[in-house]
Amino acid sequence: SQKIEQNSEALNIQEGKTATLTCNYTNYSPAYLQWYRQDPGRGPVFLLLIRENEKEKRKERLKVTFDTTLKQSLFHITASQPADSATYLCALVTPNDYKLSFGAGTTVTVRA
Amino acid sequence: EAQVTQNPRYLITVTGKKLTVTCSQNMNHEYMSWYRQDPGLGLRQIYYSMNVEVTDKGDVPEGYKVSRKEKRNFPLILESPSPNQTSLYFCASSFAGRTEAFFGQGTRLTVV
Numbered sequence: 001s002q003k004i005e006q007n008s009e010a011l012n013i014q015e016g017k018t019a020t021l022t023c024n025y026t027n028y029s030p031a032y033l034q035w036y037r038q039d040p041g042r043g044p045v046f047l048l049l050i051r052e053n054e055k056e057k058r059k060e061r062l063k064v065t066f067d068t069t070l071k072q073s074l075f076h077i078t079a080s081q082p083a084d085s086a087t088y089l090c091a092l093v094t095p096n097d098y099k100l101s102f103g104a105g106t107t108v109t110v111r112a
Numbered sequence: 113e114a115q116v117t118q119n120p121r122y123l124i125t126v127t128g129k130k131l132t133v134t135c136s137q138n139m140n141h142e143y144m145s146w147y148r149q150d151p152g153l154g155l156r157q158i159y160y161s162m163n164v165e166v167t168d169k170g171d172v173p174e175g176y177k178v179s180r181k182e183k184r185n186f187p188l189i190l191e192s193p194s195p196n197q198t199s200l201y202f203c204a205s206s207f208a209g210r211t212e213a214f215f216g217q218g219t220r221l222t223v224v
Contacts, residue, residue: 034212034213036213041200041218041220042217042218043116043202043204043215043216043217043218044155044202044213044215045215046212046213046214049211049212089154089155091213097160097162097168098143098162098206098208099145099157099160099170100145100157100204100206100213101157101171102147102154102155102156103154104152104153104154105154
């Protein structure tokens with residue numbers, strides 16, 4: 001069956017450190033992979049999209065890698081700040097139906 | 113302002129009483145979808161629509177109906193709600209998955 005697994009439910013880090021989140025998938029051949037941020041009680045907000053033929057994407061303090069051989073994406077938040085505390089969701093887009101399928105998310109808490 | 117608007121934000125209803133949650137987007141997106149979010153299960157797709165009059169089942173469609181008579185609107189209908197449909201619901205829209213998805217503010221539904 002198809003699965004999207006994010007490495008852990010919760011990640012606690014010190015301000016200024018780099019947070020690294022993992023997204024692994026099985027039985028998918030995604031065209032795109034996206035990362036979203038979700039704050040409690042709010043809808044997810046788009047952060048980054050990476051295509052299957054791209055290895056890495058950056059946006060300000062965020063970096064995403066995509067390895068279709070390992071079936072894995074890594075999401076990095078560098079120089080983390082307390083305002084980065086949120087749940088981060090990995091999502092795959094399958095090419096035929098453009099369906100967006102989500103992992104359960106990793107909740108990041110950045111301590112001042 | 114680009115947005116997806118859901119109504120109502122909060123709803124408490126009784127078992128069996130039909131209800132509709134509305135969703136409207138102002139970005140001329142072809143693709144719209146409904147998700148439910150439950151603790152530990154993440155976002156699961158209920159139904160999606162690739163364009164007007166084109167809808168299809170997602171991962172958890174049982175107990176739900178949708179319609180897409182106009183491009184901007186995609187209502188979610190619960191004909192006979194049951195307590196297991198108590199959840200946080202999100203509507204989303206995008207340009208067919210090739211770009212970011214925009215999510216509504218969410219509708220917290222409680223069925224007693």
